[in-house]
Amino acid sequence: MSAIIEDGAVPGASREAARADTVPAKRRTGWRIRIRRDRSLLIMTVPAVVLLLVFTYVPMLGVITSFQSYDIYQGFLHSPWVGIANFTNLFGDTLFWHSFANTLVISAVQLVLYFPIPIVLAVLLNSVMNGKVRSFVQSVVYLPHFFSWVLVVTIFQEMLGGAGAVNMVLRRHGLGTWNVMTDPATFKYLVTAQAVWKEAGWGIIVFLAALAAIDQALYEAAAADGANRWRRLWHITLPGMRGVIVLMLVLRLGNALTVGFEQMLVQRQAVGRDAAEVLDTFTYYYGVVNNHFSYGAAAGLFKGVLSLVLVLAANKLAHAFGEDGLFRK
Amino acid sequence: MTTLTARPGPPATRRRPRDERPAWEEKPTAAGQAAKGVTILVVLAVVLVPLYAIVLTSFSTQASINIAGGLVLVPHGLTVEAYHQIFTNQLVLHSLLVSTGVTVVGTAVSMVVTVLCSYGLSRPGSYGHRTILMTLVVTMFFSGGIVPTFLLVSTLGGYGQYWSLILPSAVSVFNILVMRAFFASTTPELIDAARMDGAGEWRILWRVVLPTSRAVTAVIALFYAVGYWNSFFNALLYLPDNGKWPMQMVIYTYTLQANSLPGSGVTNTGVYAGHQQIAALSLQMAVVSLTLLPIVVVYPFVQRHFTKGMLLGAIKG
Structure with a gap:
């Protein structure tokens, strides 16, 4: 993990040296003196650290509620302890396992159908010669990233819903209608289409950067050796993007249990619980809406721990591929 | 996220000469060009078509909405009636104010906290910066979850209060990492010169580092602003009273769930009220359009910084 902190962005050792000149023998300086010297810098970090301690670390301690039977009037400190009862109930709950299965299925569909699209779009856009066209297309495809899920689902509803624009056209031409917004059978593809509409354009940004960093001399040399454009794509472009592709894949796998919480939440009513219940919505409905706080907290803790394991595993996988992944070994 | 990986900067490569096809590259085939053009279109x-249809519908007369039977794709008659209705509808008008207020205050709070923390952690060799950074990074990989956070904010008295939309999500560790990477790459000579002149860290941040980091500051501010403007789940959790709702909650409740909007003249959304429901469509689309508007207006000014602000920080990291 130390790599994150070590070289975050310090370009080379020259800056370290520059600092050391002004502060001689800093390694041997006592901590009191160093705190005194850096007090302004430390004070600057206080607001962020306090906010994170209160709103992120305290809730981390709050996972103890999942071993209690939380009572809103008795709070964290005085609620009765129940051991692992919440977890045994949870693991015997078919609705919970159903939401877990939904999460995995939707995640898998998105991995297969969503993941390649930004890569293809980036290669396509990179091959457009006209700079104005290129930046116009970029501006347009980035835009939906900034819309909320409520808006995106509303837009889909108005276009593809039962009374939406597409069904109106179908109906007018005497073709059958299909309300895809309320069809549980195809819901996983619908949410993937929504994710593509909202995020695929934004997703190309990292791949475009990878493409821009490929040395053009490689292409020229390959062309001189008689490689046509498809061979250049295969032997230069794709290997050039490999690092970023692996990194994105690792991130995706690490986040496999998070599948658009707000996206599911706003559609759960229309399409039904069977299709739209994922781990996060299960936690929200059982924990907050139905006031089974400890039960919801148990489901949340299950997801949190499993996600952490997934991130670490995905990172191992990246190392196996010979890439840096999220953090170095 | 890519910030997390430390990579050596790319070697001095020959970038592609923009807008020019190199002499060694073969001429594109007509079929290839056509396929590319069609895909892009x-x-x-x-x-763009859904956005166009939504904005057009918000400006359409009842008659043209009836003709279309829903979203209007071909303009027949235009009117600003829907917008007139919005500005006389207390609920919608108030939600507009709430969203604007939360966005302005929230972005200000987040930016102050983020800029200070990013700079505080960006000086190499400063005391404790590794420990603090670790403390921040851990929160990217593990969180207590929805229920403990909800219970905490409720215990602190945030239920029904506007600050519950701001403080719990005021700090984005990802944004701090991006900004810190940028600050750390500020020319050290400039900073050392300022220090020689007797400037303290606060002055250096304000006078030297911030003015040279406009791109990243603009991009991060946009990210925060969009986050607050789109804030939905926190409002669903903490604001039960529709008199306090932001725009996203209004759209969710009255457009997506098709509840009737108080004061819209539509009282029944049952099967037989088909026409009345359509009557509200231009109003609904006007609310949606207003929610899209600030994003579409601000976006072009910040968009040109995306590559510079994000990628220099994120990829080279």
């Missing part, structure tokens, strides 16, 4: 249409 389809991609553009998929994004």
Whole structure:
């Protein structure tokens, strides 16, 4: 993990040296003196650290509620302890396992159908010669990233819903209608289409950067050796993007249990619980809406721990591929 | 996220000369060009047509909405009636104010906290910066979850209060990492010169580092602003009273769930009220359009910084 902190962005050792000149023998300086010297810098970090301690670390301690039977009037400190009862109930709950299965299925569909699209779009856009066209297309495809899920689902509803624009056209031409917004059978593809509409354009940004960093001399040399454009794509472009592709894949796998919480939440009513219940919505409905706080907290803790394991595993996988992944070994 | 990986900067490569086809590259085939053109047009249409239809519907007369039977794709009659209704509808008008207020205050709070923390952690060799950074990074990989956070904010008295939309999500560790990477790459000579002149860290941040980091500051501010403007789940959790709702909650409740909007003249959304429901469509689309508007207006000014602000920080990291 130390790599994150070590070289975050310090370009080379020259800056370290520059600092050391002004502060001689800093390694041997006592901590009191160093705190005194850096007090302004430390004070600057206080607001962020306090906010994170209160709103992120305290809730981390709050996972103890999942071993209690939380009572809103008795709070964290005085609620009765129940051991692992919440977890045994949870693991015997078919609705919970159903939401877990939904999460995995939707995640898998998105991995297969969503993941390649930004890569293809980036290669396509990179091959457009006209700079104005290129930046116009970029501006347009980035835009939906900034819309909320409520808006995106509303837009889909108005276009593809039962009374939406597409069904109106179908109906007018005497073709059958299909309300895809309320069809549980195809819901996983619908949410993937929504994710593509909202995020695929934004997703190309990292791949475009990878493409821009490929040395053009490689292409020229390959062309001189008689490689046509498809061979250049295969032997230069794709290997050039490999690092970023692996990194994105690792991130995706690490986040496999998070599948658009707000996206599911706003559609759960229309399409039904069977299709739209994922781990996060299960936690929200059982924990907050139905006031089974400890039960919801148990489901949340299950997801949190499993996600952490997934991130670490995905990172191992990246190392196996010979890439840096999220953090170095 | 890519910030997390430390990579050596790319070697001095020859970038592609923009807008010019190199002499060694073969001429594109006509079929290839056509396929590329069609793909790009389809991609553009998929994004732009729904936006066009929504904005057009918000400006359409009842008659043209009836003709279309829903979203208007071909303009027949235009009117600003829907917008007139919005500005006389207390609920919608108030939600507009709430969203604007939360966005302005929230972005200000987040930016102050983020800029200070990013700079505080960006000086190499400063005391404790590794420990603090670790403390921040851990929160990217593990969190207590929805229920403990909800219980905590409720215990602190945030239920029904506007600050519950701001403080719990005021700090984005990802944004701090991006900004810190940028600050750390500020020319050290400039900073050392300022220090020689007797400037303290606060002055250096304000006078030297911030003015040279406009791109990243603009991009991060946009990210925060969009986050607050789109804030939905926190409002659903903490604001039960529709008199306090932001725009996203209004759209969710009255457009997506098709509840009737108080004061819209539509009282029944049952099967037989089909026409009345359509009557509200231009109003609904006007609310949606207003929610899209600030994003579309601010976006072009910040968009040109995306590559510079994000990628220099994120990829080279």
